[in-house]
Amino acid sequence: MNRVRVLLLSSTRPSRPWRLARKIMRxxxxxEICGVVQRPLSELPLEQRILALGSHEAPGLALDxxxxxxxxxxxxxxxxxxxxxxxxxxxxxxxxxxxAFTPDSLEEKCAECGWPFLxxxxxxxxxxxxxxxxxxxxxxxxxxxxxxxxxxELEPSRGWIRxxxxxxxxxxxxxxxxxxxxxxxxxxxxxxQELVGVTVPRQLYDSPVGFxxxxxxxxxxxxxxxxxxxxxxxxxxxxxxxxHWIQNLLSPYIAQLGPSRPTAVxxxxxxxxxxxxxxxxxxxxxxxxxxxxNWLRRLRRRYPALILVHHLVSDRAHRMSISTxxxxxxVLFLRRHYRIVSLxxxxxxxxxxxxxxxxxxLTFDDGYADNFISLRAxxxxxxxxxxxxxxxxxxxxxxxxxxxxxxxxxxxxxxxxQQIQYWKERGGEFGSHTRTHIKCGIVDRAxxxxxxxxxxxDFEAHLGETPRFFAFPYGTPEDMSxxxxxxxxLAYPHFVSAFGGENFPDPEDGNTHLLRKNAYPExxxxxxxxxxxxxxxxxxxxxxxxxxxxxxxPGSRSTPSPDLPALQPGLNFEQGANLLAEPSQxxxxxxxxx
Numbered sequence: 016m017n018r019v020r021v022l023l024l025s026s027t028r029p030s031r032p033w034r035l036a037r038k039i040m041r042x043x044x045x046x047e048i049c050g051v052v053q054r055p056l057s058e059l060p061l062e063q064r065i066l067a068l069g070s071h072e073a074p075g076l077a078l079d080x081x082x083x084x085x086x087x088x089x090x091x092x093x094x095x096x097x098x099x100x101x102x103x104x105x106x107x108x109x110x111x112x113x114x115a116f117t118p119d120s121l122e123e124k125c126a127e128c129g130w131p132f133l134x135x136x137x138x139x140x141x142x143x144x145x146x147x148x149x150x151x152x153x154x155x156x157x158x159x160x161x162x163x164x165x166x167x168e169l170e171p172s173r174g175w176i177r178x179x180x181x182x183x184x185x186x187x188x189x190x191x192x193x194x195x196x197x198x199x200x201x202x203x204x205x206x207x208q209e210l211v212g213v214t215v216p217r218q219l220y221d222s223p224v225g226f227x228x229x230x231x232x233x234x235x236x237x238x239x240x241x242x243x244x245x246x247x248x249x250x251x252x253x254x255x256x257x258x259h260w261i262q263n264l265l266s267p268y269i270a271q272l273g274p275s276r277p278t279a280v281x282x283x284x285x286x287x288x289x290x291x292x293x294x295x296x297x298x299x300x301x302x303x304x305x306x307x308x309n310w311l312r313r314l315r316r317r318y319p320a321l322i323l324v325h326h327l328v329s330d331r332a333h334r335m336s337i338s339t340x341x342x343x344x345x346v347l348f349l350r351r352h353y354r355i356v357s358l359x360x361x362x363x364x365x366x367x368x369x370x371x372x373x374x375x376x377l378t379f380d381d382g383y384a385d386n387f388i389s390l391r392a393x394x395x396x397x398x399x400x401x402x403x404x405x406x407x408x409x410x411x412x413x414x415x416x417x418x419x420x421x422x423x424x425x426x427x428x429x430x431x432x433q434q435i436q437y438w439k440e441r442g443g444e445f446g447s448h449t450r451t452h453i454k455c456g457i458v459d460r461a462x463x464x465x466x467x468x469x470x471x472x473d474f475e476a477h478l479g480e481t482p483r484f485f486a487f488p489y490g491t492p493e494d495m496s497x498x499x500x501x502x503x504x505l506a507y508p509h510f511v512s513a514f515g516g517e518n519f520p521d522p523e524d525g526n527t528h529l530l531r532k533n534a535y536p537e538x539x540x541x542x543x544x545x546x547x548x549x550x551x552x553x554x555x556x557x558x559x560x561x562x563x564x565x566x567x568x569p570g571s572r573s574t575p576s577p578d579l580p581a582l583q584p585g586l587n588f589e590q591g592a593n594l595l596a597e598p599s600q601x602x603x604x605x606x607x608x609x
Contacts, residue, residue, distance in 0.1 A: 018045045018046075018047070019045060020046075020154070021047070021049065021242060022147060022155045023048065024052045024155055024158065025054065026058075026059065026138060026157075026158065026159030027231070030066075030116035030121070030396070031235070033121055033124050034396075035156070035158065036048045038235065042243065045246065046242065046246065049130070049151075050132070051125050052138065053118050053133070053134055054134075054159075056068075056117060056118065067115065069114025069115050069116075070114070099301065103305060103309060104309050105318075107318070107371070108372070109354075110354065122134070133146045154245055154246075156177070156242065157176070160179070161177060175201075176197065176199055176238065176242065177207070178195065178196070178234045178237070178238060180234075181193070183214055191216065192217050193226070194213070195212065195215060195237070196212040197241050199250055199253075210250065213261050215229065216272050218331050219330065220332070222338070225339030231392070232388060237261075240253075240257050240260050244256045265388075267431050268388050271384055272331070272426075286535075286539065286540050287535065287540060293540065299551065305548065316369050317369075317370060319370070319518055320361040320362075320370055320376065320519075321518070322378060322511065322529055323375060323377050323378065323533075324378055324531040324534060325377065325378065325379045325380070325534045326383065327383035327386050327389075328342045328385060328389040333424060339392065342389075342390070345536065346377075346399065348541070349375055350397060353373045353545075354375070355374075355399045356376055357401075358376045358378060358402040360374075360376070362509055362526060366520075366522055368521065375545065377399070377402070378486070380486055381405070381416060381448060382403055382406055382409070382410060382429045383427055383429060383430065384427075384429055384430045387434045390403075400444055401444065402445070402446055403430075403445050405430065405445055405448055406449060406451065406452045406488075407447070407469075408450045408451045413428060414428070414429075416429065417452065432477045432478070446483065446486060446507075447471050447484070447507070448485070450469050454489055455467070455487050456494045456499070457496060457499075458498050463498055463502050467485065467503050468506045483507065483508050484508075484509050485506065485509070486513070487499070487512055487513070490511070490513025491514050495512060500528070504527050508527070509528075509529055516532070518530055532545065
């Protein structure tokens with residue numbers, strides 16, 4: 016095993032060299048980080064500053080007096096809203112209050128690991144050259160746009176690796192995509208040698224922030240492969256390895272995108288309910304009923320483990336998609352008020368009988384290829400684990416999903432087994448979603464066994480590992496017959512539905528059946544869904560015998576969740592809060608298999 020000492024030179028957001036350093040140490044045997052050089056936030060491109068600060072609005076981004084005034088007004092209002100939500104949740108401890116990752120944050124992380132750190136305005140300065148010379152790395156990895164490198168002698172066989180990019184312009188001089196290049200430069204060469212190049216197309220709803228997340232993810236994947244190649248082989252072998260990675264893991268994603276399209280503004284509709292309705296439901300969210308329920312949960316250490324159901328993160332037009340930037344903003348909100356956990360961690364928390372902090376797990380159904388880049392970019396940005404439930408036959412045949420074709424949706428292909436394996440080895444979690452995405456409300460046990468247990472066998476054959484979770488397609492009570500649930504309960508430790516509800520700690524029950532909620536794109540509606548306010552309003556309307564037309568769901572094929580228990584006359588507050596705290600038990604009784 017060859018030992019290789021790597022120094023990172025970053026002209027990008029500070030969280031990115033921190034993540035890349037850990038990826039290199041994890042994926043390249045014998046690699047160690049010998050130092051990090053970072054440019055200040057003020058010297059970075061706008062989208063990099065936005066990603067670093069976790070907001071489109073920050074003091075450093077406001078240019079004139081009017082912008083600063085508007086910024087402080089919005090910031091004050093946001094602080095009030097976040098404080099109110101924290102109180103509504105029962106003032107849980109240990110949540111991430113700040114989303115910013117600044118150079119100071121990076122310096123602290125480097126100090127914990129014992130890595131020398133330098134903050135430098137000019138990467139070509141004498142101080143940077145001296146810093147690099149003193150550390151004597153085998154390889155310097157330059158991230159972001161670094162046109163010229165410090166004049167420092169390195170070992171000729173190693174040298175510099177840098178990522179460069181340029182816009183690919185269309186006929187109207189609009190950017191069609193971004194061409195990424197990985198270059199190598201040794202100390203005795205003046206001209207850099209290109210190891211590999213690839214163009215990432217821009218899509219209809221790409222924003223600067225979302226596209227930066229995706230292109231940075233692809234670049235970092237290539238940089239890790241480049242370091243591994245330089246460590247173990249020649250430049251020719253490294254270039255071949257990079258081309259192989261692009262062909263097998265990136266090309267299936269790019270090929271399904273089709274031609275680049277000029278970027279457009281997302282549709283103006285933000286919420287699935289009228290604003291007046293959301294306002295009334297927000298008042299209920301802040302009422303003694305909900306606040307008291309959550310404080311009672313905190314005292315009992317019995318918060319629910321909530322599970323959200325998505326389908327795909329994509330910047331193309333798809334009825335079930337959320338854009339990359341919108342999902343980034345959604346995760347920012349969730350991190351501030353919930354602990355984002357993997358589905359495995361959520362099930363273990365429930366089994367322990369002790370959930371002290373509001374927790375939420377993110378799941379994605381079907382297995383769309385867009386998620387390999389768009390979803391993974393956001394997940395790696397925040398260091399979270401998401402769970403994808405994969406329909407295995409479309410993956411085997413690499414064909415579009417039938418439920419898309421029936422609606423006239425073309426071009427959305429499934430992820431490949433190689434992409435699944437690559438993601439799983441880097442922290443992704445995968446579960447089964449039948450073989451052909453059938454409705455499981457039938458009683459044909461042979462067909463159900465082939466779909467439910469057969470998909471498990473497909474996973475074992477391709478990945479050599481048995482999935483722990485199974486998700487019912489559509490996920491409504493009508494699409495989950497007692498026969499289907501019995502088969503799923505025997506084949507998997509846990510199966511999930513998608514018609515709403517909360518999961519509470521219960522070591523005796525085992526939480527075999529886990530309930531999921533709809534993942535509304537915007538935080539306002541999402542918070543009301545997570546706190547079961549919509550369910551409570553629905554129950555109240557039915558008790559008052561009011562006519563109700565269910566609100567449309569965000570690209571979901573599921574039905575509204577079952578009724579929550581209604582507050583009966585004569586109940587005291589604690590009894591009422593207990594009923595509101597256990598909605599999942601009612602839902603589980605409604606569909607409990609015989």
